[in-house]
Amino acid sequence: MGNHSQVTVASCLKVLVCLCIFVQSLVNGQDIDPLVNVTYIKGGVAKGAVCLDGSPGAYYFGQGFEDGIDNWIVYLPGGAWCYSEENCLSRSKYNNNTGTTKYAAPKSFTTFLSQNRIINPDFYNWNRVLIRYCDGASFMADVEAVDPVTKLYRRGRRIFASVLEELITTKAMGNAANALLIGDSAGGLATILNCDRFHSFLPDACRVKCVSDAGFFIRGKDLPGAFDHAMDYFSEVVKYHKLAEYLPKSCTQRLAPELCFFPENVVNDIKTPLFLLNSDFDTYQIYILVAPNSPTDEGWNCTKTFASLVNCTPDQLHVIMDFRTAFLKTLQGLDDNPSRGLFITSCYIHSISGYPHNWQGSPTLQNKTVQQAIGDWYFERNIVQFIDYQHRHPIYCNGI
Numbered sequence: 001m002g003n004h005s006q007v008t009v010a011s012c013l014k015v016l017v018c019l020c021i022f023v024q025s026l027v028n029g030q031d032i033d034p035l036v037n038v039t040y041i042k043g044g045v046a047k048g049a050v051c052l053d054g055s056p057g058a059y060y061f062g063q064g065f066e067d068g069i070d071n072w073i074v075y076l077p078g079g080a081w082c083y084s085e086e087n088c089l090s091r092s093k094y095n096n097n098t099g100t101t102k103y104a105a106p107k108s109f110t111t112f113l114s115q116n117r118i119i120n121p122d123f124y125n126w127n128r129v130l131i132r133y134c135d136g137a138s139f140m141a142d143v144e145a146v147d148p149v150t151k152l153y154r155r156g157r158r159i160f161a162s163v164l165e166e167l168i169t170t171k172a173m174g175n176a177a178n179a180l181l182i183g184d185s186a187g188g189l190a191t192i193l194n195c196d197r198f199h200s201f202l203p204d205a206c207r208v209k210c211v212s213d214a215g216f217f218i219r220g221k222d223l224p225g226a227f228d229h230a231m232d233y234f235s236e237v238v239k240y241h242k243l244a245e246y247l248p249k250s251c252t253q254r255l256a257p258e259l260c261f262f263p264e265n266v267v268n269d270i271k272t273p274l275f276l277l278n279s280d281f282d283t284y285q286i287y288i289l290v291a292p293n294s295p296t297d298e299g300w301n302c303t304k305t306f307a308s309l310v311n312c313t314p315d316q317l318h319v320i321m322d323f324r325t326a327f328l329k330t331l332q333g334l335d336d337n338p339s340r341g342l343f344i345t346s347c348y349i350h351s352i353s354g355y356p357h358n359w360q361g362s363p364t365l366q367n368k369t370v371q372q373a374i375g376d377w378y379f380e381r382n383i384v385q386f387i388d389y390q391h392r393h394p395i396y397c398n399g400i
């Protein structure tokens with residue numbers, strides 16, 4: 001990997017030139033996000049850059065314009081993980097969104113990919129890419145052998161690489177001045193795990209950074225009883241997708257591979273600037289990973305939404321508070337890093353960029369919305385390390 005602190009003069013000059021036509025772009029912000037057609041990776045099947053079911057990896061591309069033409073934002077969507085032959089087979093057959101690209105309908109960009117300047121003030125005119133999530137393992141697996149029983153493929157890493165290579169060859173992404181890798185949930189974890197790798201595709205870019213939205217899944221080993229589920233889930237994902245060899249070596253040489261799927265054990269070693277956007281009352285972590293969530297045990301379904309919290313018992317509310325304590329403690333256990341951005345809200349939500357209604361009802365910290373805070377951090381207008389210490393209970397922030 002190249003030296004990331006070395007900035008090429010040429011690409012930074014480009015940014016200066018771009019600033020000159022900035023004023024012009026203010027006049028032209030476009031309002032409506034059109035439908036974007038899917039693009040299948042060229043020769044995807046031949047290259048083996050395929051989804052679980054063998055359909056080719058795919059992405060959506062929106063052309064940059066005005067002063068955004070040399071800037072790139074790449075989004076990795078969420079969709080949890082699959083963890084066994086049976087579970088991955090079912091995803092490949094019955095989940096049109098995360099198991100296959102066979103039925104990839106046109107889609108309209110939202111939040112950080114919107115071309116509407118009001119919705120997305122800092123990135124609206126960049127080249128915008130959304131890579132389909134269809135591998136079930138946060139774009140981390142690359143198993144050569146096809147599963148002999150199910151005929152499933154585990155090739156997310158190859159999809160990620162092939163999309164970037166294709167954009168570099170066909171759309172001059174290699175000339176990027178600014179680039180941002182961002183994703184939510186399983187895609188937020190993918191963003192953390194693939195952040196330096198993303199940077200390595202763009203050695204000449206002026207500024208490369210990563211934003212993980214709702215991707216900071218904690219191990220929570222001090223949270224009594226609760227987190228065995230997260231640990232079991234991640235262990236099975238790591239094992240089924242044979243991720244051990246691709247997880248960061250700096251982690252796997254001291255810890256078991258499944259522990260290296262938890263951001264807290266890898267974030268310190270990431271060289272590219274990283275922003276962690278998360279709720280310290282992350283509903284997914286609380287509802288799916290902390291609370292025993294089997295179909296036969298509905299005792300914890302009060303944790304599903306903010307509105308249902310009123311049905312929780314005092315003991316259950318205690319566990320929710322303990323989650324926040326464990327979350328903040330885990331975050332505080334990371335090395336101090338001035339290039340890191342933080343926006344830790346106490347809204348009772350999971351991702352923000354994955355859901356337009358959470359984006360519209362964006363929480364504010366230090367009087368900044370998520371959009372503003374991330375723009376400030378990306379362009380180094382301000383240090384952004386915001387944590388909501390004020391709300392010790394979950395707060396309501398949106399329309400769900």
Ligand SMILES: *[C@@H]1O[C@H](CO)[C@@H](O)[C@H](O)[C@H]1NC(C)=O
Binds near residue numbers: 035036037
């Ligand atoms: C998307 O594909 C449809 C069907 O092939 C085509 O009619 C339409 O023009 C395409 N849209 C764009 C924006 O390329």
Ligand SMILES: *[C@@H]1O[C@H](CO)[C@@H](O)[C@H](O)[C@H]1NC(C)=O
Binds near residue numbers: 093094095096103
């Ligand atoms: C997937 O999409 C196809 C085409 O739209 C549809 O026929 C099929 O029922 C869908 N499958 C599921 C499980 O939704």
Ligand SMILES: *[C@@H]1O[C@H](CO)[C@@H](O)[C@H](O)[C@H]1NC(C)=O
Binds near residue numbers: 298299301302304308
């Ligand atoms: C939770 O489960 C209980 C018991 O089965 C049920 O009565 C209640 O409607 C459920 N609540 C939610 C929010 O799903």
Ligand SMILES: *[C@@H]1O[C@H](CO)[C@@H](O)[C@H](O)[C@H]1NC(C)=O
Binds near residue numbers: 367
């Ligand atoms: C927050 O921002 C709004 C709108 O820009 C402004 O009117 C208000 O005074 C600010 N509040 C604080 C506490 O800075």
